[in-house]
């Protein structure tokens with residue numbers, strides 16, 4: 001069993017703040033500063049270029065990929081770190097499309113994060129006029145999986161509502177029609193147990209700055225199933241994905257297995273930060289995390305519904321159908337969220353009306369949930385959000 005009081009003590013959380021936004025940017029583990037300092041001073045500072053060999057920098061993206069692999073049910077040696085999630089979406093969808101060369105349609109849903117849709121729009125434009133991105137309602141995805149579809153690209157957990165797709169069922173449906181699947185785990189990795197191997201997923205991608213606490217701009221990851229990894233062609237064929245990068249050949253040959261999904265130089269300082277966070281994750285039992293996440297979310301929903309009649313639940317009520325976040329709809333949601341932030345309850349707002357709260361058992365407990373509910377009730381029932389300064393939209397929300 002995981003000792004969640006112990007994991008909470010491993011984070012640096014500002015006094016007086018209840019941080020319910022770890023689903024967007026995770027907080028700072030206490031060990032990160034020293035780990036990053038050591039990387040900078042002892043490795044970069046003292047070893048300079050020899051660090052690639054002496055400190056084993058080049059192996060880090062695969063080694064950390066395997067530690068994340070445990071959380072997402074990946075086979076060892078099939079997860080590679082690097083780049084941003086948007087780039088990894090491009091890589092995965094481009095490779096997946098080449099596996100179904102006679103088909104032209106990528107299917108996704110309108111609950112997907114816009115960057116995933118934008119990336120596919122850009123990719124399909126480069127491929128030619130006859131390609132199509134088909135975007136349907138999340139509940140209509142299953143009915144739209146036909147033998148016309150080349151790739152099914154979905155984010156497992158909806159970033160706004162927390163609604164969770166059934167990865168196993170949809171992957172099965174897709175594969176029965178010859179469709180290749182790409183799963184975005186941005187709101188799943190570290191939020192709930194994922195079983196990529198058990199679901200027979202083809203490709204998956206995700207980021208680490210949310211639940212995995214690697215810090216702003218932390219590297220993304222990509223998973224390629226064992227049955228595809230030696231044939232998937234990397235569309236972003238950078239030198240570090242080459243079979244022999246230091247041969248400096250003029251022609252590209254894909255590297256072995258998941259190595260081919262590297263693009264360029266890995267971000268070693270951010271990987272050091274991620275390594276410190278993974279030391280915490282290595283101790284976490286994912287089933288225990290899931291049980292606690294559902295209990296915290298349920299407690300929050302009951303508390304808010306009992307005390308804030310103006311807020312309408314915008315997330316599935318059934319905990320097993322949600323990720324690790326809860327959203328409420330409110331017409332003046334932006335101003336209400338600013339009023340909460342001013343009082344130390346940090347969630348975020350997603351247009352047009354969603355107030356979003358993330359529950360991260362590693363450092364959020366029942367006391368935080370109850371404290372947040374009391375402050376939300378005060379803000380809502382006394383209309384404390386109704387102030388001009390809370391209505392001015394910031395550049396980043």
Ligand SMILES: Cc1ncc(COP(=O)(O)O)c(C=O)c1O
Nearest residue numbers: 084085086113115155159184186
């Ligand atoms: C589901 C999903 N996909 C893609 C992205 C984009 O990730 P990045 O900014 O790392 O490219 C995000 C978050 O920003 C996301 O939530």
Ligand SMILES: Nc1c(O)cccc1C(=O)C[C@H](N)C(=O)O
Nearest residue numbers: 023024025113159160186396397
């Ligand atoms: N990556 C972000 C950023 O650089 C700035 C602000 C927010 C983000 C996010 O991650 C947003 C996030 N994907 C979401 O679920 O809304």
